[in-house]
Amino acid sequence: MKAYILQRVLSLIPVLLTVAIVVFFIMHLIPGDPASVMLGADATEDDIERLREELGLNLPMYEQFFNWVFGLLQGDLGMSIYMKEPVLQVFMDHLGPTLSLAILAQGISILIAIPMGIIAAKKRGTSTDQMFMVGSLLGISLPSFLLALLLSLFFAVKLQWFPVAGYKPLDDGLLAHLEYLILPALSLGAIQAALIARMTRASMLEVLSMNYIKTAKSKGVKEKLIIYKHALRNAFIPILTVVGQTFGTLVAGAVITETVFNIPGLGQLIMNSIVQRDYEVLQGTVLLVSAAYVFINLIVDLLYGVVDPRVRLSRK
Amino acid sequence: MGKECLLEVKNLKTTFMTEKGPVTAVNGVSFEIYSGETLGIVGESGCGKSVTSESILRLLNENTTKYEGELIYKGSNLLSLSEDQMRHIRGNEISMIFQDPMTSLNPVYTIGYQIAESFIIHQRLGKEEAYTQAIEMLKLTGIPSPEKRVNEYPHELSGGMRQRVMIAMALACNPNLLIADEPTTALDVTIQAQILDLIQGLKKELNMGVMLITHDLGVVAEVCTRVVVMYLGQIIEEAEVGSLFSEPLHPYTKGLLKSVPRLDGDRSKNMHVIEGMVPSLNNIPRGCRFAPRCSYSTSLCEEKPPELKEIEDGHKVRCWHYETVLQEGRRKGIADAVR
Amino acid sequence: MEAKTIIQKTDQLYSKNLMKKERQSLLLRRYFSNRLVVTGSVIILILSLISIFAPLITIYTPYDMIVTARLSPPSAEHFFGTDNFGRDLFSRVVYGTRVSMTVGLTVAAITLVIGAVIGLYSAYYRTLDHILMRICDGLMAFPAILLAIALMAALGPNIINVILSLSIVNTPTVARVVRSAAIVVKEQTFIEALRSQGASSWRIIWLHIAPNTMSPLIVQITYVFGVSVIIEASLSFLGAGIPAPAPSLGNILFDGKIVIFNAWWMTVFPGAFIILSVLGLNLFGDGLRDLLDPHTNKVKK
Amino acid sequence: GCSSKSDNSNNDTSSASKGGSLKVAYPAQPTSLDPHLTTANATRDPARHIFETLVTLNSKFEVTPMLAESYEVSKDRKKVTFVLRKGVKFHNGKEMKAEDVIASMKKWQEGAVAKANLGNSKWEAKDEYTVILHVETPSIVLLPVLAEVGQFAAIMPKEVIESAGTSGITEYIGTGPFKFVEWKQNQYVHLKKFDDYKASSQPADGLAGKKEALVDDIYFHFVTDNSTRVAGMISGEYDLSVMMPWDAAPQFKNVPSLETIQAPLGIHTLIFNKQNGSLKNVKARQAVNLAIDKKEVLTAAVTDGYFRLDPGYMLKEQGLWYTDTGKEIYEAKDTEKAKQLLKEAGYNGEELRILTSRDYSQHYNSAVAVQQQLKKIGMNVKLDVVDWSTLLDRRNKPDQWEMFFTSWPVSATPLQYPFLDSRAKFAGWTNNPEIDKLLDQIKAQSSQDKAKETFNELQKVIWEDMPVVNIGAYDSISVKAEKVKGYQEFLGPVLWNTTVKE
Amino acid sequence: MKLYYKRGGEKVLQTLSDERAPILQVKNLRKYFPIYSPLGRVKGHVKAVNNVEFTLNERETLGLVGESGCGKSTTGRTIMRLTEPTEGQAIYKESDLFKLKRKEIEQIRQEIQMVFQDPHSSLDPKQTIGHAIEEPMKIHKIGSKKERMERTLDLLHKVGLREDQYYRYPHEFSGGQRQRIGIARALAVNPKIVICDEPVSALDVSIQSQVINLLQELQDNLNLSYLFIAHDLSVVRHIADNIGVMYLGHMVERAATDELFSHPLHPYTQALLSAVPIPDPKLKKERIILKGDVPSPLNPPSGCIFHTRCPHVMDRCKVLSPALTKKGANHFVACHLYE
Numbered sequence A: 001m002k003a004y005i006l007q008r009v010l011s012l013i014p015v016l017l018t019v020a021i022v023v024f025f026i027m028h029l030i031p032g033d034p035a036s037v038m039l040g041a042d043a044t045e046d047d048i049e050r051l052r053e054e055l056g057l058n059l060p061m062y063e064q065f066f067n068w069v070f071g072l073l074q075g076d077l078g079m080s081i082y083m084k085e086p087v088l089q090v091f092m093d094h095l096g097p098t099l100s101l102a103i104l105a106q107g108i109s110i111l112i113a114i115p116m117g118i119i120a121a122k123k124r125g126t127s128t129d130q131m132f133m134v135g136s137l138l139g140i141s142l143p144s145f146l147l148a149l150l151l152s153l154f155f156a157v158k159l160q161w162f163p164v165a166g167y168k169p170l171d172d173g174l175l176a177h178l179e180y181l182i183l184p185a186l187s188l189g190a191i192q193a194a195l196i197a198r199m200t201r202a203s204m205l206e207v208l209s210m211n212y213i214k215t216a217k218s219k220g221v222k223e224k225l226i227i228y229k230h231a232l233r234n235a236f237i238p239i240l241t242v243v244g245q246t247f248g249t250l251v252a253g254a255v256i257t258e259t260v261f262n263i264p265g266l267g268q269l270i271m272n273s274i275v276q277r278d279y280e281v282l283q284g285t286v287l288l289v290s291a292a293y294v295f296i297n298l299i300v301d302l303l304y305g306v307v308d309p310r311v312r313l314s315r316k
Numbered sequence B: 001m002g003k004e005c006l007l008e009v010k011n012l013k014t015t016f017m018t019e020k021g022p023v024t025a026v027n028g029v030s031f032e033i034y035s036g037e038t039l040g041i042v043g044e045s046g047c048g049k050s051v052t053s054e055s056i057l058r059l060l061n062e063n064t065t066k067y068e069g070e071l072i073y074k075g076s077n078l079l080s081l082s083e084d085q086m087r088h089i090r091g092n093e094i095s096m097i098f099q100d101p102m103t104s105l106n107p108v109y110t111i112g113y114q115i116a117e118s119f120i121i122h123q124r125l126g127k128e129e130a131y132t133q134a135i136e137m138l139k140l141t142g143i144p145s146p147e148k149r150v151n152e153y154p155h156e157l158s159g160g161m162r163q164r165v166m167i168a169m170a171l172a173c174n175p176n177l178l179i180a181d182e183p184t185t186a187l188d189v190t191i192q193a194q195i196l197d198l199i200q201g202l203k204k205e206l207n208m209g210v211m212l213i214t215h216d217l218g219v220v221a222e223v224c225t226r227v228v229v230m231y232l233g234q235i236i237e238e239a240e241v242g243s244l245f246s247e248p249l250h251p252y253t254k255g256l257l258k259s260v261p262r263l264d265g266d267r268s269k270n271m272h273v274i275e276g277m278v279p280s281l282n283n284i285p286r287g288c289r290f291a292p293r294c295s296y297s298t299s300l301c302e303e304k305p306p307e308l309k310e311i312e313d314g315h316k317v318r319c320w321h322y323e324t325v326l327q328e329g330r331r332k333g334i335a336d337a338v339r
Numbered sequence C: 001m002e003a004k005t006i007i008q009k010t011d012q013l014y015s016k017n018l019m020k021k022e023r024q025s026l027l028l029r030r031y032f033s034n035r036l037v038v039t040g041s042v043i044i045l046i047l048s049l050i051s052i053f054a055p056l057i058t059i060y061t062p063y064d065m066i067v068t069a070r071l072s073p074p075s076a077e078h079f080f081g082t083d084n085f086g087r088d089l090f091s092r093v094v095y096g097t098r099v100s101m102t103v104g105l106t107v108a109a110i111t112l113v114i115g116a117v118i119g120l121y122s123a124y125y126r127t128l129d130h131i132l133m134r135i136c137d138g139l140m141a142f143p144a145i146l147l148a149i150a151l152m153a154a155l156g157p158n159i160i161n162v163i164l165s166l167s168i169v170n171t172p173t174v175a176r177v178v179r180s181a182a183i184v185v186k187e188q189t190f191i192e193a194l195r196s197q198g199a200s201s202w203r204i205i206w207l208h209i210a211p212n213t214m215s216p217l218i219v220q221i222t223y224v225f226g227v228s229v230i231i232e233a234s235l236s237f238l239g240a241g242i243p244a245p246a247p248s249l250g251n252i253l254f255d256g257k258i259v260i261f262n263a264w265w266m267t268v269f270p271g272a273f274i275i276l277s278v279l280g281l282n283l284f285g286d287g288l289r290d291l292l293d294p295h296t297n298k299v300k301k
Numbered sequence D: 001g002c003s004s005k006s007d008n009s010n011n012d013t014s015s016a017s018k019g020g021s022l023k024v025a026y027p028a029q030p031t032s033l034d035p036h037l038t039t040a041n042a043t044r045d046p047a048r049h050i051f052e053t054l055v056t057l058n059s060k061f062e063v064t065p066m067l068a069e070s071y072e073v074s075k076d077r078k079k080v081t082f083v084l085r086k087g088v089k090f091h092n093g094k095e096m097k098a099e100d101v102i103a104s105m106k107k108w109q110e111g112a113v114a115k116a117n118l119g120n121s122k123w124e125a126k127d128e129y130t131v132i133l134h135v136e137t138p139s140i141v142l143l144p145v146l147a148e149v150g151q152f153a154a155i156m157p158k159e160v161i162e163s164a165g166t167s168g169i170t171e172y173i174g175t176g177p178f179k180f181v182e183w184k185q186n187q188y189v190h191l192k193k194f195d196d197y198k199a200s201s202q203p204a205d206g207l208a209g210k211k212e213a214l215v216d217d218i219y220f221h222f223v224t225d226n227s228t229r230v231a232g233m234i235s236g237e238y239d240l241s242v243m244m245p246w247d248a249a250p251q252f253k254n255v256p257s258l259e260t261i262q263a264p265l266g267i268h269t270l271i272f273n274k275q276n277g278s279l280k281n282v283k284a285r286q287a288v289n290l291a292i293d294k295k296e297v298l299t300a301a302v303t304d305g306y307f308r309l310d311p312g313y314m315l316k317e318q319g320l321w322y323t324d325t326g327k328e329i330y331e332a333k334d335t336e337k338a339k340q341l342l343k344e345a346g347y348n349g350e351e352l353r354i355l356t357s358r359d360y361s362q363h364y365n366s367a368v369a370v371q372q373q374l375k376k377i378g379m380n381v382k383l384d385v386v387d388w389s390t391l392l393d394r395r396n397k398p399d400q401w402e403m404f405f406t407s408w409p410v411s412a413t414p415l416q417y418p419f420l421d422s423r424a425k426f427a428g429w430t431n432n433p434e435i436d437k438l439l440d441q442i443k444a445q446s447s448q449d450k451a452k453e454t455f456n457e458l459q460k461v462i463w464e465d466m467p468v469v470n471i472g473a474y475d476s477i478s479v480k481a482e483k484v485k486g487y488q489e490f491l492g493p494v495l496w497n498t499t500v501k502e
Numbered sequence E: 001m002k003l004y005y006k007r008g009g010e011k012v013l014q015t016l017s018d019e020r021a022p023i024l025q026v027k028n029l030r031k032y033f034p035i036y037s038p039l040g041r042v043k044g045h046v047k048a049v050n051n052v053e054f055t056l057n058e059r060e061t062l063g064l065v066g067e068s069g070c071g072k073s074t075t076g077r078t079i080m081r082l083t084e085p086t087e088g089q090a091i092y093k094e095s096d097l098f099k100l101k102r103k104e105i106e107q108i109r110q111e112i113q114m115v116f117q118d119p120h121s122s123l124d125p126k127q128t129i130g131h132a133i134e135e136p137m138k139i140h141k142i143g144s145k146k147e148r149m150e151r152t153l154d155l156l157h158k159v160g161l162r163e164d165q166y167y168r169y170p171h172e173f174s175g176g177q178r179q180r181i182g183i184a185r186a187l188a189v190n191p192k193i194v195i196c197d198e199p200v201s202a203l204d205v206s207i208q209s210q211v212i213n214l215l216q217e218l219q220d221n222l223n224l225s226y227l228f229i230a231h232d233l234s235v236v237r238h239i240a241d242n243i244g245v246m247y248l249g250h251m252v253e254r255a256a257t258d259e260l261f262s263h264p265l266h267p268y269t270q271a272l273l274s275a276v277p278i279p280d281p282k283l284k285k286e287r288i289i290l291k292g293d294v295p296s297p298l299n300p301p302s303g304c305i306f307h308t309r310c311p312h313v314m315d316r317c318k319v320l321s322p323a324l325t326k327k328g329a330n331h332f333v334a335c336h337l338y339e
């Protein structure tokens, strides 16, 4: 087990290296740099050049890359040019909102989607099934920004049930915290919910046709128990996979949601870092987000073992 | 021990609603099972053996399956029982072992739990007590160190052991009738011998009726008392084991018996062959279902489906030409004896 | 002898044609009995026709502006009203659909080819697998829309770069799907049988593994198509997609966002078209999966 | 309801309720709050509440003392003596003295604005409360530059300046009516009332005079998405929002609890690349001017009612400078002549790129409209839509563009426009010796009247040589909740003397 | 050329198989599959094939029997070089198959072909069966397009399929027919040796005999040598001239078929034979029921690999592994009982 985790952690290295290379070179290929951004629209070239030199931006690109990677190897993600804080610090400052948002979105989507998928599978072919599935299809087809816009228009502007935008940390009380996050989480979780509902249904349908379900039935187990005890747990692995993968997309989706709802999370941080060319913040953030994605999927893989004992010991 | 009739299957007809229209996989099957006997059901793949057995416990998907006929168990028709009443019978009075022990056990629960579940459902035992009982059951099936095994998962056991677990599970509540659907097909011969031995022993001990489904005539010959031969959803012959093997009345049974390779057969001869293939259920011959492959077939066979007819005491056959078959068989038998 | 072969051949020809017809009619029947695909294809067909015949069904070009008539509501003259430059919204939505469909289609085609090559080869060669899949993992771990935004920022926004960056974003998922399907196929006995006949790897990969990964691939590709339409819209929505003045559903929405309170038509129409096109594609993909998978089609209610 | 340019500056504010907090939805996050560093509005607007300058502008754009009690310009105009107000405290409790002013000015002078106008001027402390500025060449812009609002000459404690790094100060300590509390990245900047603020005794006027913090807290919430700001104002989430999208204005009219404030923002210009490409030729530029329908462009950019068709490079409000010279050229619109001029310029359908960014809708919308208009005279125009930072980078490269739109906030003098001076090397690379000469002349003039006269000449040259085209002047829209009283806008939001009635 | 056998009629007894020239000699074959730890280190080995030796003669069938997992398929696959052997030699036509280069082995595969167990997965579902049969000819560039087509049609005919089925897809065929297609495909390039890996295990009895008859017929007509892998002793008995019995990677006994069935020496062979159910209810024979399961090849028992289940186990067996020794003409056994 330990060895397995170690192996997985080691396999992170090439993945993160790919991410590092891609993010570094994309960032540095984008025209514009922090020096010109910082000095504003009317700055002269000389000023910009001077600042560039001070910030070490005039070094050859490979040199900058190796400096950065060298720092990484020592656990130093660099500094934010604007915020004058270590990237890790900046990242942590923005992690909270996104994490809350992602967890809430994922929570809502799981709570809605899994029962929906189960019911649809149980009532396969009925109108309930069709309704749920068309609903979930709509969920996939509706771009999240559109949904975000509509939700905010209706619930925040028109009904004024929720604030339009902004964020309150957990310290201000759970209720205030949630009040600001409900709409964004809904708009972010819709696609997830749709995907999970569909996966649950497909997976349940497959499991329900397995022999051991027949065995359970032949033992006289109640249908409810068959579904929730015998089938669901077996159907869980593909569901878990989707949950793990969508968790990654939540962060990406957060870019839009956080923009619309003005939540100071990683999405905003990333967008702003691109806009402001805050190289090291963007590089570090993307790297950490990617690592988190890989890490979440590692956890998902480990959860497989909890759900399914077959996975526990032997791995190919 | 008296032979009481446990289950009477009367004209069972099971129809699936499929994309291409209704498919009747089992068409008018009737037989009885008595306590203490082993009834064999044989037939080639797809002839409806499993559907018959699953129909008895009503395990098939209710949405897409239609049952007709009667299944008389203890005076009531299983087909007209409520789902709740049916659940009380399943696993408690009639239980079942499936063909493939790997896929028939739930991979995510320990075998202990899966056996204990029967006790918990039907005898309302507490968890601990149920586990103790589960260990007892495992012991009964001859699994070494059952105390340890109860906490293992199906994938940690070998095929033979898994099948023992299935048996332990099925026998947990002392059922009156055990349906074993190809219990040894997935196993090796030496393991198969172990399992069959076990079922035979337990049957005697518990005085159950056993319905053994198989396509292996060798297995039937070794363990069954009575045999039903199925072909394409119908019973074509039913008899005591002895008379079926010595005097098969249906050309198909006869062909089947001959084409089974035997350890004592003549190696130099070509193996006997039943020409042709089983037609699909969507395309059933109008007359006798076996007619297209039958060497005795006449125009009568092609026109008119024969009825299942009792020829001798307990020996039934569905064939227009059983007499010819019988006579030919007797002549051959004499010839064999002479040689 | 010759006569015999001729007869045989005509026989074959005959039965071949017959079988083809039979198969076609069966497929057709299955197709029409599958409500999902039919609905999906009708939607896609209509949208495709709209985009192909865009110049014929619009009165105005998407660029003609009458600034004085900006933001006028739907009327007989402008079915969908006008936008913030006084351009005909109907025309812009129609051309925008054209752009979205083109982007979706091209991205689908590119990812199909590249994803298939990567997926097949990494399924077949283990060492290659390690390298390629790590790269794919890396690209997948990279939040897709960010990669697209960053790429767009780096390459500059134009339709080719949109397509390019969406292709880069989507290729890893396609490659993964192909790979996992191909790994299953590769383990099947018929591949071993081919090897035992002395078949070369090229032959095995392209003539035998590839055709057998088609159905998950097709489903994934329709998904990519849908996702590309949405991401393109999102990029445009964030101001990083198809650059103006060319219309795309996303950048119409971007413009409409600000006037959402006083010009609902600038949100409703392009929004509806995006939903329709993605919905159509998803329906089509789902139905296609059912069509291609004989197991799910067995039981009918 | 909609009101005029600014809220009638109330004098009865003292009687109005004090306290409470003001939530401002601000469209952009600053890169730094160090006003010495950048001209960006996002820095200016929060920073002006924290920091103050020696002199500032009143509502008539006249230079007025602020931290200085008074100032005196020597005869030869080479020496300015500032007498500092006594007892002015920094937010850290320290009193502001001459050494702080000198340190601050030295640092400020490294910035572009100061460097261009002050050159190597020296500061000297005469005593604790007197500083003297020595300049090499006398200039009419000297004081206006010190009062400039963008990249302004903020006075900070000496220690803060000593500990500042290359990219600005790290401690935001000034003398303003509000003190800096917290900057939550991508979230808000929080300012708090500074209790020890020592206000000027003069009446409030523009940025000058008496300032009083009437609210306890100010939050500059950074809300980059325009529609979110609009929605946030409508739902009452925020109390005030500046730089609203013009298109949203009609919407606010329907909300009784909101008031719209319209204030002059500046001039809208189309900049030509005079170093590279077809527009090097003045005839081509003139053709462009003839082809552009300025009203249409401005309507597309900022919608009807928020612009003025005006050839002046200084605003009408700036009576010290304003002139409408060049009106005929500005108003001329003649497609045929434009085509003719194009032909003369030797234009052959080469692709012309308008560099623009969606980050500023007025620039982008103008570009879209102009592209259509230029097509009519046969110009092959393409839009290069990039993000703002890319635009900043690309516009410095002569081979990457032919035109771009940009606006110029109201400036105290015309000398601050970098697009005129060849020495500023500003994108577009205007290189007209005559313009340079006139600029120098203005600078050297001893009186405002003479300077204005020379400027009149300059504007004429600009309209003839057309290094840029002035499309017109336009206003910004801000929206505030009704409960916000006493708010005014002068070259940006002014939040002192403003109350929130709870 | 001398014919030894005539099927279907009187048999010409053949006595010594030495008369026939050996075509394939396998010596000292070992195949260990490494087991990796998650970190990629080798944790141990699955000893799938351990020191297997046999000779396959021209126009002869060598049967390989044993229970699931004993290494039969691995033996076959190693000879085909579908997996690389750990050790050993396979002499074919004076060259060692295991030493051939990649290109050479692709060439030699024309002469050694294989028929697989599972008729469902051994055909490409997306390829018509005509093309499937033509494929090996294409690979080895045999004949023109027309010739290939004609040969394919001929082969289809030979294996009892209709020519007009050329354009059909595998899913349109039954298991038995698919197996025939597999055989036709193996024969397309005129092989000398055909390795049949459980070609009938997946088939029903009535179909099984059709395929076996076909294989025998083709052997006679085309002078083929078969390495026939199966777990069903009664089937192997029918087709094989010599039989090797495998247990846990080892060959425990090898003899001519009749010799093996009449005088099984190894206790495992004896148990295996006794466990085969005989389709004759009158014949109640004494079965040897082995205890326990087959041990894992990852961790085989010390000494004689069979000692954990052997009814005759002696102390010696637990430590000493017996060598394959000759007991009579062409009869080899590895057991301490016979030393």
Ligand SMILES: Nc1ncnc2c1ncn2[C@@H]1O[C@H](COP(=O)(O)OP(=O)(O)OP(=O)(O)O)[C@@H](O)[C@H]1O
Pocket (backbone or CB within 6 Å): B016, B018, B023, B025, B043, B044, B045, B046, B047, B048, B049, B050, B051, B052, B215, B281
């Ligand atoms: N759910 C179903 N829907 C439609 N047809 C079915 C269904 N289940 C079984 N059948 C069909 O019914 C027939 C009988 O199947 P059954 O499983 O009883 O055969 P069997 O005799 O048990 O065969 P085997 O030996 O392979 O287990 C088959 O043709 C099968 O295709």
Ligand SMILES: Nc1ncnc2c1ncn2[C@@H]1O[C@H](COP(=O)(O)OP(=O)(O)OP(=O)(O)O)[C@@H](O)[C@H]1O
Pocket (backbone or CB within 6 Å): E033, E034, E046, E047, E048, E049, E066, E067, E068, E069, E070, E071, E072, E073, E074, E075, E231, E297
């Ligand atoms: N690629 C492999 N990696 C690791 N172990 C393997 C591999 N292939 C086979 N084995 C193991 O080698 C042993 C022999 O397998 P093999 O397939 O040869 O058995 P078999 O006799 O053909 O069994 P069956 O009758 O089930 O086909 C088994 O324990 C199997 O698990």
Ligand SMILES: [Mg+2]
Pocket (backbone or CB within 6 Å): B049, B050, B051, B181, B182
């Ligand atoms: Mg069955």
Ligand SMILES: [Mg+2]
Pocket (backbone or CB within 6 Å): E072, E073, E074, E197, E198
């Ligand atoms: Mg095998």
